[in-house]
Amino acid sequence: MLKKTADVLIIGAGAYGLSCAWWMTQEHNDIDIMVLDGGGFAHGASGRHGAGMRMQWGLEFNILLCQESIRFFEEAAERLDYPEGIDFKQEGYLLLAPNEQTMSNLRSAIKIQHKFGVPSELFTPEDCLKLVPSLNLEGLAGGSFCSKDASASAFKWLDALLKASRRNGAKIEFNTMVNRIERNGNDFIAHTNKGTSVTAGKILLCTDWAVPQLIEPLGITLPIVPFPKEILVTEACQPIIGPMLVDMERHIAINQVKNGNIVFTVTRERKREYSLKSTPGFLNYAAQNILELLPGIGNIQVLRSWCGTSGETPDMQAILGETDIPNLFVAVSAYKGFMTSPAVGRVVSRLILDEEKDNPLISPLHPKRFQTGKLVPEPLTNQAVTS
Amino acid sequence: MKSQVVIVGAGPAGVMAAFEAVKYGCHVTLIDESPRIGGQIYRQAANGIAKRTNIVQKEQDRKKILMAAFEQISDRIDFLPEATAYAAFPGPELHVTQHNHSFVFQPKVLILATGVSEYTVPFSGWTLPGVMFAGGVQALMKEYGVCAGKQALVAGAGPLSIAVGAQLVEANAKVQAIALLNPLSDMTAKPFSLWAGRQMIREGFTYLKKLKRSGVPTLNRWRVIRAHGKDCLKAVTLGKMIRNGQAVPNTEKTIQCDLLAVNYGFSSNSELARMFGIEVVFNPEFGGWIPQLDVFGGTTAKGVLIAGDCGGVLGGVAAAARGSIAGATAAKKFCGKAVDQTTLTAAFAELKRHQLFQKAVRKTLHIPFEVYELLDPETHICRCEGVSLERLQQSIDEGHHTINAIKRNTRAGMGRCGGRVCLRSVAALLNEKRKLTEIEPMTARPVARPVTLGSIANQSNCEGQG
Numbered sequence: 001m002l003k004k005t006a007d008v009l010i011i012g013a014g015a016y017g018l019s020c021a022w023w024m025t026q027e028h029n030d031i032d033i034m035v036l037d038g039g040g041f042a043h044g045a046s047g048r049h050g051a052g053m054r055m056q057w058g059l060e061f062n063i064l065l066c067q068e069s070i071r072f073f074e075e076a077a078e079r080l081d082y083p084e085g086i087d088f089k090q091e092g093y094l095l096l097a098p099n100e101q102t103m104s105n106l107r108s109a110i111k112i113q114h115k116f117g118v119p120s121e122l123f124t125p126e127d128c129l130k131l132v133p134s135l136n137l138e139g140l141a142g143g144s145f146c147s148k149d150a151s152a153s154a155f156k157w158l159d160a161l162l163k164a165s166r167r168n169g170a171k172i173e174f175n176t177m178v179n180r181i182e183r184n185g186n187d188f189i190a191h192t193n194k195g196t197s198v199t200a201g202k203i204l205l206c207t208d209w210a211v212p213q214l215i216e217p218l219g220i221t222l223p224i225v226p227f228p229k230e231i232l233v234t235e236a237c238q239p240i241i242g243p244m245l246v247d248m249e250r251h252i253a254i255n256q257v258k259n260g261n262i263v264f265t266v267t268r269e270r271k272r273e274y275s276l277k278s279t280p281g282f283l284n285y286a287a288q289n290i291l292e293l294l295p296g297i298g299n300i301q302v303l304r305s306w307c308g309t310s311g312e313t314p315d316m317q318a319i320l321g322e323t324d325i326p327n328l329f330v331a332v333s334a335y336k337g338f339m340t341s342p343a344v345g346r347v348v349s350r351l352i353l354d355e356e357k358d359n360p361l362i363s364p365l366h367p368k369r370f371q372t373g374k375l376v377p378e379p380l381t382n383q384a385v386t387s
Numbered sequence: 388m389k390s391q392v393v394i395v396g397a398g399p400a401g402v403m404a405a406f407e408a409v410k411y412g413c414h415v416t417l418i419d420e421s422p423r424i425g426g427q428i429y430r431q432a433a434n435g436i437a438k439r440t441n442i443v444q445k446e447q448d449r450k451k452i453l454m455a456a457f458e459q460i461s462d463r464i465d466f467l468p469e470a471t472a473y474a475a476f477p478g479p480e481l482h483v484t485q486h487n488h489s490f491v492f493q494p495k496v497l498i499l500a501t502g503v504s505e506y507t508v509p510f511s512g513w514t515l516p517g518v519m520f521a522g523g524v525q526a527l528m529k530e531y532g533v534c535a536g537k538q539a540l541v542a543g544a545g546p547l548s549i550a551v552g553a554q555l556v557e558a559n560a561k562v563q564a565i566a567l568l569n570p571l572s573d574m575t576a577k578p579f580s581l582w583a584g585r586q587m588i589r590e591g592f593t594y595l596k597k598l599k600r601s602g603v604p605t606l607n608r609w610r611v612i613r614a615h616g617k618d619c620l621k622a623v624t625l626g627k628m629i630r631n632g633q634a635v636p637n638t639e640k641t642i643q644c645d646l647l648a649v650n651y652g653f654s655s656n657s658e659l660a661r662m663f664g665i666e667v668v669f670n671p672e673f674g675g676w677i678p679q680l681d682v683f684g685g686t687t688a689k690g691v692l693i694a695g696d697c698g699g700v701l702g703g704v705a706a707a708a709r710g711s712i713a714g715a716t717a718a719k720k721f722c723g724k725a726v727d728q729t730t731l732t733a734a735f736a737e738l739k740r741h742q743l744f745q746k747a748v749r750k751t752l753h754i755p756f757e758v759y760e761l762l763d764p765e766t767h768i769c770r771c772e773g774v775s776l777e778r779l780q781q782s783i784d785e786g787h788h789t790i791n792a793i794k795r796n797t798r799a800g801m802g803r804c805g806g807r808v809c810l811r812s813v814a815a816l817l818n819e820k821r822k823l824t825e826i827e828p829m830t831a832r833p834v835a836r837p838v839t840l841g842s843i844a845n846q847s848n849c850e851g852q853g
Contacts, residue, residue, distance in 0.1 A: 040792030047795050155795050163785075174786060235803060235837060278662075278832050280476045284489070287844035298841025303803060305833050 004198045006034035006171070008352060009190055011178050011214070012206030013037035014046030015154075015338050016331040018161035018172075019345025020204055022080070024353060025168030031353075033170040034198060036190070038177030038207075042158050045208050046337055048308025050231060050253045050265035052244040053339035054093040054149035055118050058109035058379035061361050062317075062336070063116050065343045072342035073152055081167075082160035086152045087258040091242040093149030094123065094131060095380070096293075097141045098249035105379050106144040113146070120146035134240055134296045139249075151244055151255045154338055161341075181214055181328075188328065202327040202352055209274060209311035211319075211332055220323050223370055224311040224332055228275040229267055230282045232305040236260030240297070246382050250289045253382065262300065264290055267382075274309045310335055315375035320348055321366040330367060335381075390416040390465065390849070392717050393481055393494040395472045395659065398426020399449075399703050400695025400710035401500035402457050407714025409460040411724035416492065416849075418467040418483055420836075424457050425450070426502055427522055428703040430529040437532055442553055442597055443590045449704065472501075474833035475662040479690045482833070484842040491848045496721035498684070498713050499660055500695045500706075503653035503674055504807045507543065508754060511613035511763045513649070514770050517620025521551040521650035534558040536646020540623050542611045543650040544568040545752045546591060551648050552603060553594035562603045563642050566625050568651065568758070569751045570607035577747035584744025587702070610758055612639060614647055623647050632755025652752045654811055655697050661831030663688035669826045672749040674700040675811050676828040682735075683720075684713040692717060702748075705741035708734040756819040759812065768816075769809035771802020779813060783820050790814065790829045800829055803837060 008024060010017045013035050021035050041047070053073060055066040077085040097103045106122065113120045123143040129135055131145065166172055177193040181203060190198045205211050209226035237260050245254040251267040266286040270279065283305060291298055311332050313319060318340070319332040331348050333340065343361070350356035364376045392408045394401045397419035405417045417424075423431040429450040432438045441447040470485035479497040483490045505520040507513065519535055521543060527533045539560045541552040544567065552565045571591070574581055581588060598605070608628050615622040627638035654675035657667055665686045667676040677699045684692040694713035695706035711734040718724040764777035774797045782796045790810055793799060799813055800806030806829050814826045 040789045040795070041787050042795040043791065155798065159796060174792065175788070234840070276830070278474070278476075280474075280480055280482075280491075283474065283482070283833055283843050284846045287840045290840060291844050298844065299839055301837035301839050302834050302843065303837055304801065304805070307832070 004034065004196065005032065006198055006200045007032045008202045008204060009188070009198050009200035010035040010204045010206060011190070012044070012208065013162070013172055013174065014044045014206060014208065015158065015161075015341035016333055016344060016348075017204070017206035018158060018165055019341040020206065020331065020349045020352070021165040021170045021172065022161050022168065023345045023349035025165055025170045027349070028353065034200070035165070035170060035172040036176045036178055036192065036198070037174045038193070040174050041162070042155055045308050045310035046158060047154055048231070048306060049154060049338055050255050050263050051154045051257065051338065052093065052149070052151045052253055052255050054146065054244065056093055056095060056109065056113060056120050056144060056146045056149060056380060058105065058112060059376060060112065060116070061364055062378055063113055063118060064361055065340045067116060067118065068343040069340050070148060070150055073150065076152070076157065076160060080160040080164040082156070082163065084156070086156040086160055088150060088152045089258045090148065090150040092145055092147040093244040093246065094128060094143050094145045095246045096128065096143045096248060098139055099141050102248050103141045109380055110144055118146060119148055120144055131243060132241055132245060134294050136293055136295050145243065149244060151257060153257070157338065178214065181218060183218065183325070186327070202329065204329045204331060204348070204352060206331050208332055208337070209309055211311070211330055215323065215328070215330070218325060218328070220325065222319060222330065222332070222367055223314050224319070225272045226274040226309045227272055227312040228270050228307050228309045229265065230278060230286070230305060230307045231263060231265045232283065232286055232302050233264070234262045235301045235303050237262070237300055247293055248382055250293060251382055252289055252293065261303070266290070272312070276307050276309065278305055278307055310337070314370065315377040316381045317376050317378060318344070318365045319367050320344060320362040321351070321368075323367055390414050390492065391495045391722050392416070392498065393492045394418070394498040394500060395481070396426065396500035396502055396695065396697070397421070397424035397466070398428060398500060398502050398695060399453055399707035400713070401426070401498070402453055403707045403710030404498045404500060404694050404714035404717070405464055406456045406460055407711050407730070408718050409463050411715070411718035411722070411726055413718050413722045413724065416465040416467065416494070418470040418472060420469065420471050422468045424466070425453065427526065429453055430526055432532065433530050436530070439529065439532065442557055443593050445586070445590055449707075453707065471836045471838060472659055473835050473838045475659045477663060477688065479663065479688065484838045487839070487842050487845060489838070489842045489846045491846060494690070496690045496692060496717040498692045498694055498717060499697055500693075500710060500713075501656040501659060501697045503655055503696045503700060505650050506654050506675070506808070506811050507649045507651045508610075508758055509762065509766050509768050509812055510611045511766050512616065513614060514767060515614050515616050515620045516618070517616065517645055518614050518647045518649065521547050521648040524646070524648040525551050525554060528554060528558055534560050536560055536644065538563060538644045539646040539648060540564055540566065540642055540644040541648045542566040542623070542625070544754060545650065545652055546571065546748060547650045548648070549591060549594045549598065551650070553597040555648070556597055556601045556603065560646070562598070562601065563644050564604045564606050565598065566606045566609040566611065567751070568608065568610055569753060571751055573750040574747035576750050580743050580745075580747035583740045584747065587704075587744060611647070611649065612761070613763070615641070620645055620647055628757070632757030634761055651754060653696065653700050654807055655699065656807070657697060658805065658831045658835040660686065660691070660693060660697070661828060662833070662835070663691050665691065667828055669814060669828070670699070671754065671811065671815070672752040683716040684709060685716065690721060701738070701741045701745050705738050708737040708741070712738070754815070756815065759815055759819070768812045769797070769799035769802065771804055771809075772798040774799040774809070779816055783817060788817065788821055789827055790817070791827070793817070794829055805835070
């Protein structure tokens, strides 16, 4: 049996896992970082989302994490030495409110956002129409807009992190599934499906919805359930939707990416299970809702659709921090993994390497909150239903 | 539109499947992307376009027989022309778009007779206007009476090049040459197969004679190196190679032409089959990712049968036989009808002949890996997303070793064609680097073909189960 060692073993090569690997190897020359992933490149939730990033949130730490992250994304091509770029498109995010209740949520959120210098503004329906002329104003109370919000290619972001981390010396292996973690004195031994094992002083779990199955045998429970979501993408067409659009009632996020394809993330109730399967009713449901919102685009062709599963937590917020077992850490994103990965990578990697304990950016997201009951629900979560 | 049997594809397999199922009293819906039945092989002339007769009389006769079979049943089936099946789910459930509508079918049995797409080895300049798939050139001639060029070069692997070359001559194009990766004489390695396919061989000679009489040279073991031109094709450079694909130095020659018809074999249109989770096996000479079938066309998916070249390339005659078998199986197994054994026995005998014959044909379809190695690194392998050979090789070298991982890493296969054209090439590159024989295909998900948001939204249910 092949035996390997690492100072820190990261399980999961998605946005969080790779970002942490990059930050650790970027800030330390003398550290052995290994990343193992059970699937191929970008197979998990980090490669299956709608690729938007916004700082328009209602909670301080979400605003700050995204603000820092978007600043990083702006310079990602240079900072990660990825010359082809990550298809970064910064034309803002328009959150659409169907009623006064949501408008008032947006209004209170904007007040908090302004404290941190987020250039967000409240929009009337007419303002929305000016920005997105193809929008149907029926049933629209208004919205909120921030020009700094953006989108980028999930694949290129992951590829940039992967290449830069490897250049920094991180060992990253795909198709190597960690089946079991065993405690061995102060160390951990991770056993893989290939019959190999890795001895590590510290472990960071970045496997999203699959975290519980690895830590429950160690006596730790975390309330994370898998929730599958489906997405469709159209052919490339002329730029018709500048900003990312989020319909807070229909639970649609729309992203016309840099090369013209329009990506529609349409959330609807589905069984809480791991699934990559398309469901029979999705395309019709999605198309009907999309055309209610954007009635003029019925002639655009759908090219593909896909499904991804991410982890849902009781407050729909990330879980970041050390577990009850010392040196065993978790970083579970709960839907904001891509957009927060630059900042979370920085903060979590410093936490793991004992440089920054109790950073207020992530302390509210500590796994302990499910024992203390201090949940931190985010008022601007765009989610169809919660379990 | 209640139907017990829904058939996708109205080529020889689909039409014969419909014919058999109707014969035993099943209610059938037959759908096809084209306005008329016939598929690619028996494509009919568009309205107002003069019908062309095939150079080969036998081929013409087979087309007539298929048309007559359809005529016999046309008033008893629902035929949906210009309709595209774009999604499939276990059940079986099939989503079909036609014009600005979509329909959901839940039949007792679904027969997939979706045929094949063409494949080409990419080369520098292959995306220039004037470079076309040979079958596409043929389709323009058959359906619209249009000859796609005045000075043509035909290149590729397998027998289609010969037929298309002869048809181009017939359409008054100057055919400069036929360049074949493997000589047709490679078929003699399988003498029993040749005997089984003697009728098809005879037909092939008719095309060859036509080419010879017109002075069209056949260049054996020549491959396309690059296509030249700025806005459209002006010339093609060919190079000689030896049997294992290695280039013979200093043999390059450039031929002036405004049309290059290429075909390096076929790829099964297996997307719908894969959406049902039917297992596929990768076999480049047999049509790429081939769904696994039993002798009746049955699959592991409940209520799903496969007929014709979609289940592995055996040609049009075998497709008709496989259609008959699937149609009778649908009637017997899924609709409880008693079926007549004699038609089935004849169809099985025909199928067997072609299974044997195609073993010889496959000898001409082999593409040595060296052909890919000789490509310019900047050649686009995925033309929809503009992914170069160099980028793909880098991705493989970085440890991305499945089609899905390479697709996400490079975007190859994410464009309009859904990977039908490029992923075979990606598989070839992977196969060589990793010395694998089993290559998992890309995950198949809706939509199988591009379909408008409007028609997906405008959906009606066609409750099935007759």
